[in-house]
Amino acid sequence: MNDFDRTPHVLVSGGGIAGLALALQLVRSGIRTTVLERAEAPRPGGQAVDLRGASREVAERMGILPGIDRLRVHEEGMAYVDGEGKVFGRMSMADFDGEGAVAEIEIARGDLAQVLLDALREADEVMPGRLDLRYGDRLTALTQDATGVDVQFEHAGPARFDVVVGADGVHSATRRLAFGPEEQFATYLGGYAAFFTMPTPADLEEGWFALRFVPGATFGIRPDRDPSTSKAILTLRMDRDAGLRGDRVAQEGLIRERLAGAGWHAPTVLAALGEASDLYFDELVRIDVPDVADGRVVLLGDAASCGSPMTGQGTATALIGAYLLAARLAETPADPATALRRYSADIAPFAAEGKEIPGGGIKRMVPATRFAAMMSRALTGLMFSRAMRPLVRRMFAGGTSLSLPEVAPLTVV
Ligand SMILES: Cc1cc2nc3c(=O)[nH]c(=O)nc-3n(C[C@H](O)[C@H](O)[C@H](O)COP(=O)(O)OP(=O)(O)OC[C@H]3O[C@@H](n4cnc5c(N)ncnc54)[C@H](O)[C@@H]3O)c2cc1C
Numbered sequence: 190m191n192d193f194d195r196t197p198h199v200l201v202s203g204g205g206i207a208g209l210a211l212a213l214q215l216v217r218s219g220i221r222t223t224v225l226e227r228a229e230a231p232r233p234g235g236q237a238v239d240l241r242g243a244s245r246e247v248a249e250r251m252g253i254l255p256g257i258d259r260l261r262v263h264e265e266g267m268a269y270v271d272g273e274g275k276v277f278g279r280m281s282m283a284d285f286d287g288e289g290a291v292a293e294i295e296i297a298r299g300d301l302a303q304v305l306l307d308a309l310r311e312a313d314e315v316m317p318g319r320l321d322l323r324y325g326d327r328l329t330a331l332t333q334d335a336t337g338v339d340v341q342f343e344h345a346g347p348a349r350f351d352v353v354v355g356a357d358g359v360h361s362a363t364r365r366l367a368f369g370p371e372e373q374f375a376t377y378l379g380g381y382a383a384f385f386t387m388p389t390p391a392d393l394e395e396g397w398f399a400l401r402f403v404p405g406a407t408f409g410i411r412p413d414r415d416p417s418t419s420k421a422i423l424t425l426r427m428d429r430d431a432g433l434r435g436d437r438v439a440q441e442g443l444i445r446e447r448l449a450g451a452g453w454h455a456p457t458v459l460a461a462l463g464e465a466s467d468l469y470f471d472e473l474v475r476i477d478v479p480d481v482a483d484g485r486v487v488l489l490g491d492a493a494s495c496g497s498p499m500t501g502q503g504t505a506t507a508l509i510g511a512y513l514l515a516a517r518l519a520e521t522p523a524d525p526a527t528a529l530r531r532y533s534a535d536i537a538p539f540a541a542e543g544k545e546i547p548g549g550g551i552k553r554m555v556p557a558t559r560f561a562a563m564m565s566r567a568l569t570g571l572m573f574s575r576a577m578r579p580l581v582r583r584m585f586a587g588g589t590s591l592s593l594p595e596v597a598p599l600t601v602v
Pocket residue numbers: 202203204205206207208225226227228232233234235236237298326327328356357358359360361362363384469489490491492497498499501503504505507
């Protein structure tokens with residue numbers, strides 16, 4: 190038996206940020222890794238995500254900061270507009286030194302996935318034979334015993350792995366198969382979020398993330414790296430409607446209803462919606478899993494803990510988790526169950542912090558009525574005044590108060 194045969198074989202279900210970041214670190218440490226992504230190809234899209242505090246440190250240790258820097262979005266800050274597009278409140282990057290709602294490092298989710306994928310392909314060239322990256326398949330069953338996990342796939346034949354990682358997002362199938370039904374872990378937070386790419390309107394102030402409150406919705410247009418396109422961002426306040434899941438026609442219908450007569454660029458956003466090939470639409474849920482490790486199965490990223498896109502922390506927590514899990518598996522490759530237990534303890538404080546929603550959740554973020562929308566506009570003006578800056582800094586300081594636990598450094602290839 191050579192060294193290669195002695196490394197554990199890890200199955201990572203989900204090729205999003207968490208799954209790709211984990212695979213990168215595992216392959217770099219010589220661990221055989223199969224990544225299974227349900228989509229037929231890497232999924233583009235998603236608005237800018239923040240990297241602050243420990244997640245920035247992780248990106249640095251993983252050697253992906255230069256790649257991130259090349260694809261960074263340069264934002265001036267946030268501007269709240271009325272129905273005519275007139276700005277009534279601003280939070281500029283400069284006033285908050287990158288510690289307000291717009292962080293110093295912002296990169297579109299799809300671009301970050303590309304940075305990770307490029308680094309993974311490079312690691313695969315240096316460490317050939319470790320990586321098996323599969324698109325268009327998914328887990329359908331798993332059972333574990335003391336020495337491994339037997340897995341069945343929708344398309345490929347059954348196989349046995351040493352460890353299975355569920356990095357398959359908020360509605361994780363791995364979590365359902367190994368830990369129990371989604372209802373056991375998910376708390377509905379009172380609304381839905383949607384993101385998609387749109388052409389940048391000519392009159393938009395360059396580099397500013399513009400937002401508007403209307404009854405039942407907050408919608409905005411956020412700069413992309415490419416100035417000709419932007420991201421439309423919508424948060425809708427409503428009761429849960431199970432019929433919306435996976436039904437694009439119903440999702441579009443809801444957005445059209447909420448933005449009808451909403452002023453400013455609502456018609457531009459709605460015109461782009463019909464053309465969008467990267468619409469992301471999901472309910473806002475919090476995911477709480479008391480212990481994310483169960484024997485040889487472990488959850489990572491949104492599958493394990495999530496406070497919804499309202500936290501702005503999902504990607505940061507996913508990166509931190511991927512780094513720590515890979516480090517623990519590399520420390521005790523012959524004893525994966527111990528590695529997973531250690532990881533579960535390591536990630537718990539980051540997961541808790543990552544679920545905090547700056548600004549207090551959907552009731553504060555999305556006004557229910559016309560009167561509340563008016564009040565939100567008045568309060569926003571006040572919030573962004575000079576006197577309130579220290580408080581606002583504290584509100585957006587999520588994910589920055591914790592330091593990484595001690596882990597053995599990985600060899601970066
Ligand atoms: C296309 C897309 C756009 C997004 N846009 C935003 C955004 O704009 N703002 C924001 O705050 N958050 C966004 N998110 C969520 C954000 O990426 C996560 O909160 C965060 O990065 C944590 O990542 P994750 O890898 O845990 O989950 P995710 O990024 O959700 O990745 C999970 C991956 O698992 C795959 N998958 C799901 N089920 C299965 C299965 N059964 N088998 C195999 N694979 C499966 C999914 O296709 C996906 O690629 C987006 C997610 C996606 C997938």
